[in-house]
Amino acid sequence: MPLDNIVFWVFAPISIASAIGMLLVRNAVHAALFLIVNFFCLAVFYLLLDAPFLFAVQIVVYAGAIMVLFLFVIMLLGVDSGVPIHERLLVQRPLAFLLGAAFVVEMFLAIRAGVGFATKAPAVFTANEGGNTQAVAKILFTQYFFPFEVTSVLLLVAAIAAMVLAHRKARTVTQAEIDAAAGEPDTEEMPVYGAEAAP
Amino acid sequence: MLIDYLPIVVMAVLAGVFAVGSLMASSMLRPNRPNPVKLSAYECGNDPVRLPSGERFSVKFYLVAMLFIIFDIETIFLFPWAVSFRSLGLFGLVEMAVFIGLVFVAYVYIWRKGGFDWSAGEIAPNEADEVVERERALFTRSEQEVAKPPDVNEWQGAGRAG
Amino acid sequence: MTGIDWVLLVGRVILVFVALLISVLLYIWMERKVIADFQTRTGPMRAGPRGVLVTFADGLKLFFKESISPTNADRPVYLLAPIIATIPAFLAFSVIPFGAPVVIFGRTVPLQLADLNIGVLWVLAMTSIGVYAVVLAGWSSGSNYPLLGAVRSTAQMVSYEVAMSLALVAVIMFSGHLKMSEIVAQQDKVWNVIPQFPAFVVYLICALAEVNRPPFDLAEAESELVAGFHTEYSGIRFALFYLGEYVNTVTVSAIAVTLFLGGWRGWWPFHGAAAWLGPVLWFVLKVTAVIYVYILVRGTLPRMRYDRLMNFGWKYLIPFGLFWVLATGAIVVLPDRYGHRRGAFMAVGIIVAVWLVMSLVKQLLESPRPAPASREGLAT
Numbered sequence: 001m002p003l004d005n006i007v008f009w010v011f012a013p014i015s016i017a018s019a020i021g022m023l024l025v026r027n028a029v030h031a032a033l034f035l036i037v038n039f040f041c042l043a044v045f046y047l048l049l050d051a052p053f054l055f056a057v058q059i060v061v062y063a064g065a066i067m068v069l070f071l072f073v074i075m076l077l078g079v080d081s082g083v084p085i086h087e088r089l090l091v092q093r094p095l096a097f098l099l100g101a102a103f104v105v106e107m108f109l110a111i112r113a114g115v116g117f118a119t120k121a122p123a124v125f126t127a128n129e130g131g132n133t134q135a136v137a138k139i140l141f142t143q144y145f146f147p148f149e150v151t152s153v154l155l156l157v158a159a160i161a162a163m164v165l166a167h168r169k170a171r172t173v174t175q176a177e178i179d180a181a182a183g184e185p186d187t188e189e190m191p192v193y194g195a196e197a198a199p
Numbered sequence: 200m201l202i203d204y205l206p207i208v209v210m211a212v213l214a215g216v217f218a219v220g221s222l223m224a225s226s227m228l229r230p231n232r233p234n235p236v237k238l239s240a241y242e243c244g245n246d247p248v249r250l251p252s253g254e255r256f257s258v259k260f261y262l263v264a265m266l267f268i269i270f271d272i273e274t275i276f277l278f279p280w281a282v283s284f285r286s287l288g289l290f291g292l293v294e295m296a297v298f299i300g301l302v303f304v305a306y307v308y309i310w311r312k313g314g315f316d317w318s319a320g321e322i323a324p325n326e327a328d329e330v331v332e333r334e335r336a337l338f339t340r341s342e343q344e345v346a347k348p349p350d351v352n353e354w355q356g357a358g359r360a361g
Numbered sequence: 362m363t364g365i366d367w368v369l370l371v372g373r374v375i376l377v378f379v380a381l382l383i384s385v386l387l388y389i390w391m392e393r394k395v396i397a398d399f400q401t402r403t404g405p406m407r408a409g410p411r412g413v414l415v416t417f418a419d420g421l422k423l424f425f426k427e428s429i430s431p432t433n434a435d436r437p438v439y440l441l442a443p444i445i446a447t448i449p450a451f452l453a454f455s456v457i458p459f460g461a462p463v464v465i466f467g468r469t470v471p472l473q474l475a476d477l478n479i480g481v482l483w484v485l486a487m488t489s490i491g492v493y494a495v496v497l498a499g500w501s502s503g504s505n506y507p508l509l510g511a512v513r514s515t516a517q518m519v520s521y522e523v524a525m526s527l528a529l530v531a532v533i534m535f536s537g538h539l540k541m542s543e544i545v546a547q548q549d550k551v552w553n554v555i556p557q558f559p560a561f562v563v564y565l566i567c568a569l570a571e572v573n574r575p576p577f578d579l580a581e582a583e584s585e586l587v588a589g590f591h592t593e594y595s596g597i598r599f600a601l602f603y604l605g606e607y608v609n610t611v612t613v614s615a616i617a618v619t620l621f622l623g624g625w626r627g628w629w630p631f632h633g634a635a636a637w638l639g640p641v642l643w644f645v646l647k648v649t650a651v652i653y654v655y656i657l658v659r660g661t662l663p664r665m666r667y668d669r670l671m672n673f674g675w676k677y678l679i680p681f682g683l684f685w686v687l688a689t690g691a692i693v694v695l696p697d698r699y700g701h702r703r704g705a706f707m708a709v710g711i712i713v714a715v716w717l718v719m720s721l722v723k724q725l726l727e728s729p730r731p732a733p734a735s736r737e738g739l740a741t
Binding site: 203204205206207209210211213214215217218219221222224225226228229230231232233235237238239240241242259260263264266267270271274275277278281282284285288289291292295296299303306310315316 | 370371373374375377378424425426427428429430431432433440443444447448450451452455474475476477478481482502503504505506512515516519520522523526527530531533534537538539587592593596597598600601671672675676679680683686687690691693694695
């Protein structure tokens with residue numbers, strides 16, 4: 001069996017299992033971890049398809065950057081807020097089914113049109129002469145230079161959106177608020193540690 | 200091609216075996232005498248208090264994570280350009296200058312809006328003096344109030360009023 | 362692949378692994394000795410001659426210590442975090458050439474585990490995986506200090522990762538390759554540190570921040586956060602974090618050597634049988650020199666304040682990195698009509714590098730602005 005096939009059959013079950021695991025686990029951080037495993041398997045598949053540059057990008061950007069943001073949000077927003085998730089997602093459920101079905105159809109059509117159920121696109125080997133990264137550069141910066149430039153506009157919009165959403169302007173604290181805060185003693189009790197636990 | 204990665208796989212297995220093996224070997228050899236006090240989270244001797252759930256952290260951290268993604272994607276685009284910008288010549292340079300320039304506009308925007316400012320807590324620099332004055336007034340007034348015999352509950356309340 | 366190929370491959374991997382472990386033992390000892398010298402102490406003296414075995418003894422002690430899992434901890438993730446801290450640290454080193462190719466059993470064996478086409482990107486990928494160890498350790502401990510420490514160090518690591526990538530991009534532009542062996546080969550006349558001096562400075566600073574070493578060890582600012590993300594780890598689990606951190610330090614130093622200081626290149630008088638030894642010795646010597654600089658920095662500079670750390674990363678290093686990338690591009694690509702290219706390179710580079718170092722020192726030493734009286738003032 002050629003090496004490609006061995007690697008594929010090792011990682012394909014892992015990627016499917018991790019995807020299912022991500023859907024089934026209750027804890028949001030565990031789900032994110034499964035998603036990272038899945039991204040990693042996807043990166044290995046890029047490698048199998050002779051695209052080592054995409055392999056690196058997949059790990060750096062998806063597994064590295066985007067999942068860090070995910071974990072930040074999950075960690076810091078307090079997952080243990082107590083509201084059952086299915087009560088908040090009434091509209092989303094039918095919508096998810098619809099989009100999922102659409103996605104399956106789209107995948108089918110794209111694969112059918114793209115490779116016609118062949119296992120490998122033959123052009124990859126000739127395109128990759130002189131290195132995959134160089135090949136990506138050659139196409140990206142000449143033939144597709146306009147989409148490339150538009151990407152920077154996309155990043156610009158994303159940065160502005162992040163600022164608008166996340167950045168709160170410094171708020172001036174009024175004297176009344178300070179008085180109110182200073183005047184009311186905090187009623188929460190601070191227990192003394194170890195009083196009853198000591199042997 | 201794929202065979203190039205074989206040593207890395209071997210190294211990953213070796214490092215993994217080392218890490219897991221030392222964890223397991225240690226768990227067999229070391230003493231294990233837990234008690235509730237030992238197992239409680241470290242809190243300088245107090246009973247552990249969980250941070251209140253909900254919004255626990257400065258929103259700056261989210262902002263940093265999001266800005267990181269934006270700039271990370273930008274640098275990832277730089278890598279293929281870096282290996283082949285000689286053959287792309289002046290066209291490639293101008294192309295990348297436009298790209299970096301556009302992202303730099305975002306950078307300037309964020310800077311002007313104070314997205315990179317970590318100083319002085321949440322207080323804008325121009326308001327700092329005002330806040331100092333107000334705090335000072337508060338401090339002197341409370342000193343007189345605190346002059347009465349200290350009550351532990353109130354003492355804590357005043358200290359944690361922020 | 363025949364049997365002998367397998368033996369050579371596995372042998373090389375084991376060699377590198379053991380060498381990394383030993384180098385960590387020795388570098389920790391060296392660090393303690395050098396810091397002790399700065400502070401007119403003797404440092405460790407008991408275990409072995411001049412205390413050289415002290416790290417080994419510490420490791421052995423940690424191995425036999427009780428490991429505490431806090432009741433609030435999320436156990437699977439809690440145990441996973443030290444493993445994640447260890448593996449990428451070793452993997453990142455795998456792409457670094459540590460000597461000239463040697464001939465064994467009639468085969469030319471490169472002294473490098475894997476010469477990947479994406480060399481430098483592989484290092485970045487492993488760095489970004491390494492962040493997870495911190496995040497997961499902090500979250501899974503179920504305790505406040507680790508969570509705060511993890512959030513802090515993650516924000517720090519990702520901020521400096523961007524600037525580090527920019528420094529790496531500048532080097533790659535200059536040498537035109539992502540492959541580590543090619544980058545070393547390209548430095549046969551002039552080391553990259555001379556034309557790419559500003560990138561070197563940026564890289565050294567970012568590498569310090571990336572591995573959480575002083576003066577950027579905000580995560581373990583013990584007066585604020587106890588021990589940061591690994592507060593709740595003890596025994597062998599803590600030892601794995603510590604090991605990962607020091608392997609990372611060795612790795613970032615080795616990357617600095619490979620990309621900027623000519624890799625394993627150096628003068629060596631012998632040919633024939635002993636010829637392979639020279640490059641390896643040079644490599645070890647250069648890595649030790651970089652680590653020594655890191656220890657010097659640790660012994661000299663005070664820990665940075667968090668707001669200044671983030672300020673410095675985002676307001677100085679990143680725009681400067683972008684500027685330097687474009688400057689490198691312009692100097693290389695624009696027509697060199699008067700033959701001043703190299704001079705322009707060095708002049709621009711040195712000016713901005715000096716500016717950068719000055720601004721770092723300013724961030725570190727500037728006396729603080731009068732801060733608003735804190736609310737805690739009420740209590741005292």
